[in-house]
Each structure stands twice: as C-alpha cells, then as structure tokens.
Amino acid sequence: xxxxxxxxxxxxxxxxxxKFIAAHAAHTGLxxxxxxxxxxxxxxxxxxxxxxxxxxxxxxxxxxxxxIGFDDAGVWxxxxxxxxxxxxxxxxxxxxxxxxxHSVLFAGDMxxxxxxxxxxxxxxxxxxxxxxxxxxxxxxxFGVANIWFVEWARAHGIYDPAIEAIRQVNYNLDxxxxxxxxxxxxxxxxxxxxxxxxxxxxxxxxxxxxFHIATKQIGTYTKFKGxxxxxxxxxxxxxxxxxx
Numbered sequence: 001x002x003x004x005x006x007x008x009x010x011x012x013x014x015x016x017x018x019k020f021i022a023a024h025a026a027h028t029g030l031x032x033x034x035x036x037x038x039x040x041x042x043x044x045x046x047x048x049x050x051x052x053x054x055x056x057x058x059x060x061x062x063x064x065x066x067x068i069g070f071d072d073a074g075v076w077x078x079x080x081x082x083x084x085x086x087x088x089x090x091x092x093x094x095x096x097x098x099x100x101x102h103s104v105l106f107a108g109d110m111x112x113x114x115x116x117x118x119x120x121x122x123x124x125x126x127x128x129x130x131x132x133x134x135x136x137x138x139x140x141x142f143g144v145a146n147i148w149f150v151e152w153a154r155a156h157g158i159y160d161p162a163i164e165a166i167r168q169v170n171y172n173l174d175x176x177x178x179x180x181x182x183x184x185x186x187x188x189x190x191x192x193x194x195x196x197x198x199x200x201x202x203x204x205x206x207x208x209x210x211f212h213i214a215t216k217q218i219g220t221y222t223k224f225k226g227x228x229x230x231x232x233x234x235x236x237x238x239x240x241x242x243x244x
Contacts, residue, residue, distance in 0.1 A: 036088030
C-alpha cells in the first residue's frame with residue numbers, strides 16, 4: 001500500500017527491501033571497481049619527478065595524504081599502492097556477487113526472508129521504529145570508520161603539509177576547541193585537532209547508533225521521514241566515497 005507520490009525516491013522499493021540491498025551492493029561494487037581501476041591507471045603513468053597536481057593525480061594524492069606510497073620524508077616509494085588498487089578490484093567482485101545473490105537468490109522483500117535477523121532490516125517507511133533501527137546501524141558503521149582513521153593517523157601517520165613529511169598524529173580531544181571550530185572551520189591549523197574532532201565524532205556516532213537501535217522513535221514522525229532518511233543516506237555515502 002504505497003502512499004508516496006511518484007516523485008518520492010523510496011516509493012519504488014517500499015515492498016522490495018531485498019532488491020534495495022542488491023542495488024546498494026552493486027553501487028558499492030561499481031565505486032570500488034572505479035577506485036581500483038583509476039589507481040592502476042594513475043600508477044601506470046605516474047612520474048615522481050613531477051608534482052601530482054600537474055599529472056591530474058587524484059587517487060594517488062588521496063593515498064599520499066594518509067602516508068601510503070611515500071616514505072616519512074615524502075619521497076615516492078610506491079609501496080602498497082598496487083596492492084590497494086588490486087584489493088579494491090577484488091572487493092568490487094565480492095560486492096557485485098553479493099548484489100547478484102540478493103537480486104536472484106534471496107527474498108525480494110526482507111520481511112519474507114527465512115533469517116529472523118534479516119527481517120529486522122525490512123523497509124517500512126511508515127514505521128518509525130523500523131527506520132530508527134536501520135539508522136542506528138548506519139551510524140555505528142560510520143563511527144567505526146572514524147575510529148579507523150584516527151588509529152591509522154596515530155599508529156602509521158599521515159602527511160603533514162606544514163612540515164612536508166609523514167608523521168604520527170595523536171588526537172587532541174579538547175571538547176571546547178572542537179565546539180569552537182564548528183563556527184570557523186578555516187581556523188583549524190592542527191592535525192591533532194582534526195583527529196580529535198574525528199575521535200569525538202566516532203564516539204558521538206556510535207553512541208547515537210546504539211541509542212537508535214535500543215530505543216523507539218522520539219518526537220513527531222511523518223511519512224516524509226522515510227524520504228529524508230534515504231536522502232541523508234545518499235549524501236553520506238557520496239561523502240564517504242569522496243573522502244576515500
């Protein structure tokens with residue numbers, strides 16, 4: 001019983017949550033394949049004697065920013081770059097296979113799945129408790145990604161443009177400073193503060209995710225919340241793709 005207008009993006013998957021997951025898996029596979037292939041293309045034509053910006057290097061520059069492919073002094077070594085590209089290509093096949101399995105073999109609607117745990121992730125746009133349950137899991141995964149980034153900077157190191165070298169960065173969890181930066185992002189001039197912001201965000205997202213999973217919907221809920229949740233998910237997914 002679809003009650004959304006034709007313009008609502010989620011109206012087409014109201015009773016097809018399994019197909020919705022299949023589409024997400026295929027989408028993720030395409031992104032992973034594009035990243036891996038682009039890495040290899042840039043690597044094949046990369047000239048370490050020229051600045052990355054003069055070679056239209058986007059993907060290698062992202063790896064360089066987290067200290068991959070260069071030594072501590074910022075000198076090109078190429079170590080690990082090809083491995084990461086190939087890993088992305090392998091994962092793209094895994095995601096694609098998952099999308100095909102959800103599309104062909106598994107239930108088209110998660111509510112019809114034989115797995116009880118999977119049934120909890122069915123899409124009920126007019127059920128606020130269902131929406132907050134799914135949102136909670138999304139937030140936890142985002143929080144884990146932030147923890148990975150903070151720990152990578154602490155243990156391995158990231159590129160510091162101020163000293164033009166890779167260094168280990170310990171997070172500065174100063175809540176007052178983090179709050180002040182919300183009103184002036186251009187004032188951030190310390191990688192320690194950047195990592196502190198990510199550490200706080202990880203705690204905030206994981207805590208919020210657990211809250212959404214364990215509790216019921218709070219506040220007024222309308223049928224348009226489903227469309228808003230889908231839009232927010234799309235924006236966050238593209239943001240993470242850009243960061244990656």
